[in-house]
Amino acid sequence: MGGKNMRNSVSVLIGGSAGQGIASIETLLTKGFKRAGFYTFSTKEFMSRVRGGSNTTLIRVSKYPVNAPVFGVDIFVPLDTDSYYYAQERITKETFLIAKKGDFECDCTLYDHDVPALAKSIGSPIVSNTIAAALVFGLLGCDIGILKEIVSELYQDEMLEMNLKALDIGAQLAENNGNCRYCIEPNLSGASANDLFLSGTEGIGFGAIAGGCNFICSYPMSPSTGVLTFLAKQSQNFAICVEQAEDEIAAFQMGMGAWYGGGRAITTTSGGGFALMGEGMSLSGITETPMVVYLAQRPGPATGLPTRTEQGDLELAIYSGHGEFPRIVLAPGDPKECFDLARRAFELADLYQVPVIVLSDQYLADSYSHVERFDIDLKQPVHHIVKTDVDYKRYSLSNDGISPRGIPGFGEGFVLVDSDEHTEEGLITESMSVRNEQNGKRLKKRELIRNDAIVPEGDGEGDIVIVGWGSTKHIIKEALEKIKDTDIASIHFSWVFPLSETQLSVLRRAKQIISVENNATGQFAKMLNLHNIVIHTQILKSDGLPFFADELSEKIAAVLKEIR
Amino acid sequence: MTTRFDRIVEDNAWCPGCGNFSILAHLKEALDEMGLDPLQSVVVSGIGQAAKTPQYMRVNMFNGLHGRALPVAQGLKVSNPSLTVIAEGGDGDMYGEGGNHFMSAIRRNADIINIVHNNMVYGLTKGQASPTSQRGFKTPVQTEGVHVEPFNPIATAISLDASLVIRTFSGNKEHCKAMLKIAIEHKGYVLIDIFQPCVTFNKTNTFKWFKDNVYVLPENYDPSDKVKAFEKALESHPFSIGVIYKSPPKMTLEEILRVESRMDETPLYSHQVNFHALNDEMNKYS
Numbered sequence: 001m002g003g004k005n006m007r008n009s010v011s012v013l014i015g016g017s018a019g020q021g022i023a024s025i026e027t028l029l030t031k032g033f034k035r036a037g038f039y040t041f042s043t044k045e046f047m048s049r050v051r052g053g054s055n056t057t058l059i060r061v062s063k064y065p066v067n068a069p070v071f072g073v074d075i076f077v078p079l080d081t082d083s084y085y086y087a088q089e090r091i092t093k094e095t096f097l098i099a100k101k102g103d104f105e106c107d108c109t110l111y112d113h114d115v116p117a118l119a120k121s122i123g124s125p126i127v128s129n130t131i132a133a134a135l136v137f138g139l140l141g142c143d144i145g146i147l148k149e150i151v152s153e154l155y156q157d158e159m160l161e162m163n164l165k166a167l168d169i170g171a172q173l174a175e176n177n178g179n180c181r182y183c184i185e186p187n188l189s190g191a192s193a194n195d196l197f198l199s200g201t202e203g204i205g206f207g208a209i210a211g212g213c214n215f216i217c218s219y220p221m222s223p224s225t226g227v228l229t230f231l232a233k234q235s236q237n238f239a240i241c242v243e244q245a246e247d248e249i250a251a252f253q254m255g256m257g258a259w260y261g262g263g264r265a266i267t268t269t270s271g272g273g274f275a276l277m278g279e280g281m282s283l284s285g286i287t288e289t290p291m292v293v294y295l296a297q298r299p300g301p302a303t304g305l306p307t308r309t310e311q312g313d314l315e316l317a318i319y320s321g322h323g324e325f326p327r328i329v330l331a332p333g334d335p336k337e338c339f340d341l342a343r344r345a346f347e348l349a350d351l352y353q354v355p356v357i358v359l360s361d362q363y364l365a366d367s368y369s370h371v372e373r374f375d376i377d378l379k380q381p382v383h384h385i386v387k388t389d390v391d392y393k394r395y396s397l398s399n400d401g402i403s404p405r406g407i408p409g410f411g412e413g414f415v416l417v418d419s420d421e422h423t424e425e426g427l428i429t430e431s432m433s434v435r436n437e438q439n440g441k442r443l444k445k446r447e448l449i450r451n452d453a454i455v456p457e458g459d460g461e462g463d464i465v466i467v468g469w470g471s472t473k474h475i476i477k478e479a480l481e482k483i484k485d486t487d488i489a490s491i492h493f494s495w496v497f498p499l500s501e502t503q504l505s506v507l508r509r510a511k512q513i514i515s516v517e518n519n520a521t522g523q524f525a526k527m528l529n530l531h532n533i534v535i536h537t538q539i540l541k542s543d544g545l546p547f548f549a550d551e552l553s554e555k556i557a558a559v560l561k562e563i564r
Numbered sequence: 565m566t567t568r569f570d571r572i573v574e575d576n577a578w579c580p581g582c583g584n585f586s587i588l589a590h591l592k593e594a595l596d597e598m599g600l601d602p603l604q605s606v607v608v609s610g611i612g613q614a615a616k617t618p619q620y621m622r623v624n625m626f627n628g629l630h631g632r633a634l635p636v637a638q639g640l641k642v643s644n645p646s647l648t649v650i651a652e653g654g655d656g657d658m659y660g661e662g663g664n665h666f667m668s669a670i671r672r673n674a675d676i677i678n679i680v681h682n683n684m685v686y687g688l689t690k691g692q693a694s695p696t697s698q699r700g701f702k703t704p705v706q707t708e709g710v711h712v713e714p715f716n717p718i719a720t721a722i723s724l725d726a727s728l729v730i731r732t733f734s735g736n737k738e739h740c741k742a743m744l745k746i747a748i749e750h751k752g753y754v755l756i757d758i759f760q761p762c763v764t765f766n767k768t769n770t771f772k773w774f775k776d777n778v779y780v781l782p783e784n785y786d787p788s789d790k791v792k793a794f795e796k797a798l799e800s801h802p803f804s805i806g807v808i809y810k811s812p813p814k815m816t817l818e819e820i821l822r823v824e825s826r827m828d829e830t831p832l833y834s835h836q837v838n839f840h841a842l843n844d845e846m847n848k849y850s
Contacts, residue, residue, distance in 0.1 A: 206845075240827075250664070260639075262833025263644075426625065428627070
């Protein structure tokens with residue numbers, strides 16, 4: 001590998017229309033780079049179309065862990081004209097464009113080649129993406145043998161033959177260009193090759209399995225559907241009942257029925273579907289029936305931008321459902337947290353007999369990153385279920401607000417669950433004193449829940465604090481790494497509701513607070529305001545895309561300049 | 565008559581003379597006479613006067629939201645197939661607010677008994693039209709009379725090939741009880757639509773009106789003939805009562821989901837996580 005082109009990370013953008021096989025390049029390259037000893041990250045954004053439209057996948061390759069998207073593109077492979085113009089703003093003089101001369105005008109480095117024509121020459125235009133993958137792989141100085149190995153695992157017979165040919169063509173193109181156009185040093189420890197490579201979706205799915213999920217009932221809705229299909233695919237391995245509901249209302253209610261019978265159910269949805277689950281949240285609240293909801297956000301209102309990302313439903317998650325009742329909202333920041341928090345959601349729902357929402361978004365759901373191998377805690381889920389006795393009362397008053405939960409058919413007592421205000425036994429009542437007792441009992445659980453809140457991850461010692469939540473975790477982290485300012489500290493929330501005083505101590509001490517949210521109105525900042533925490537500057541983005549680490553670092557730098 | 569399903573109730577919310585009292589009595593007797601265990605029986609209901617039925621029974625109860633009894637009942641049955649699960653409510657609850665769930669529940673065929681108290685009027689909200697109100701029926705809202713076609717639950721259920729479709733009348737004790745027993749005995753989804761007078765808000769479809777407008781299906785009637793059953797379903801004034809349609813045997817939802825996921829018959833609460841398989845599976849994602 002040559003010295004002068006050596007760098008720490010490279011970003012590769014692949015563009016094309018739906019159906020052109022961008023996903024297979026993504027698989028090939030991310031697997032390949034990982035095997036070659038690099039850290040890799042990929043994220044996609046796409047139009048709401050089954051075919052056509054302009055879609056891009058960004059792949060980052062790095063010597064160091066990399067977990068966030070960047071705006072700037074080092075290598076761009078547009079498989080069609082539309083995607084070129086769509087991503088034009090991301091191209092700079094430094095960008096290496098792989099395209100046919102004359103197709104596009106750009107002030108960049110053009111590597112003139114007609115990849116689709118080459119693909120056609122070996123019999124099929126569909127292997128354009130394989131040629132492009134091999135070319136990119138070679139440009140980064142990687143051994144084509146690795147891709148051949150992967151292709152052999154993915155394809156058979158004629159398809160394999162054709163793909164192997166395509167790899168040779170792509171590798172030759174790279175060699176013609178002197179290889180190593182953008183060489184990066186591999187990670188010497190080699191540890192990264194052994195890492196898991198997971199999307200947020202897969203993290204949630206595995207976490208749900210670890211949490212004892214044995215029933216999923218959902219109505220499909222982007223970008224949440226990935227978890228539904230993931231668990232459907234795994235249903236035989238882990239004995240999970242899978243049912244597609246007629247609507248989100250039924251999805252939630254069927255889950256409630258399953259929990260009432262002692263099962264562990266989840267429903268998956270996005271904002272529009274979750275809006276229909278509001279009454280279900282409320283029912284879970286008063287009946288104290290546990291429930292887990294995976295809410296993958298996309299921009300609203302209404303249909304909004306169906307395939308894009310936003311952190312716009314935090315308030316919906318916190319305030320959905322009529323009446324007053326406790327709930328928990330968790331917002332993972334990466335695939336590992338997706339695993340941990342999806343698992344935890346089942347424990348929390350069962351323990352406190354409340355609805356728990358795991359709040360993700362399209363960006364996190366569809367992005368892949370390295371997850372260092374970890375030992376899964378082998379502790380079986382604790383079912384907080386009691387065998388009922390003859391005098392069992394479902395809503396017996398207790399000091400901490402938790403009444404032991406029985407299930408029908410298990411023990412000698414009856415389990416009466418009522419959406420009306422009810423007596424300890426579970427029968428309808430309009431007694432005001434009983435109302436006060438039962439409402440008080442339910443709301444009392446908030447204290448226990450707050451004590452269980454996850455303390456946010458913090459970094460740095462400075463008194464200017466950058467605060468974020470959920471999917472922006474690594475984007476903020478990388479943005480701050482670029483800035484390298486010792487006056488800055490950062491704090492990131494994965495447990496976003498209810499907030500406890502322990503979680504807020506860093507913010508209480510801060511001189512200046514800058515919040516970063518992927519929405520238009522600063523919903524988390526508003527919640528912090530309710531806790532008398534004043535946010536000085538908000539950095540917001542709501543165009544349907546996630547923040548980019550390079551973009552965000554500039555924005556933060558600009559804010560710092562202003563406040564100093 | 566006392567049954568093992570009796571609960572001592574101090575405050576019943578139904579009007580004196582309400583058809584709900586008869587249905588409650590017939591149901592408790594049917595369950596008792598069939599030897600069912602109250603502890604292993606669950607009545608899931610929604611909102612409305614009919615949906616209060618489980619409040620007055622000695623039975624497990626999930627008294628949930630308006631229109632939502634069926635999805636809860638199905639989730640419960642999947643969760644623990646050994647329970648006897650009844651989803652009970654009125655015509656507004658099951659056919660109006662829960663209409664979409666009604667159609668899907670028929671198609672899913674969980675082994676549940678769907679009891680619908682059909683009095684052709686809204687009681688709890690004080691006398692507005694229900695989905696089954698007859699054309700011309702005047703109410704404080706439908707001041708000029710109902711101008712929409714009444715919902716035909718029997719025809720709808722047959723068109724979706726419901727496992728068992730029954731109509732009966734609360735005022736015919738023997739018939740109603742016998743039909744409830746057939747419904748309880750049956751494996752698969754059962755619709756049992758029970759005509760019932762509302763003494764307070766429906767002065768048109770009175771006890772006498774129902775009595776004059778129903779007839780018992782003859783003994784030689786064959787409920788397995790789907791086309792004939794559909795013809796019966798479209799008849800009105802008089803309406804037939806009895807087992808109107810019975811589909812060929814089919815698998816239940818809880819059976820299908822267990823076969824599909826290679827799960828045993830045990831209730832979900834007894835299941836454990838296979839961490840060994842989880843480790844293996846996650847290793848594939850490297």
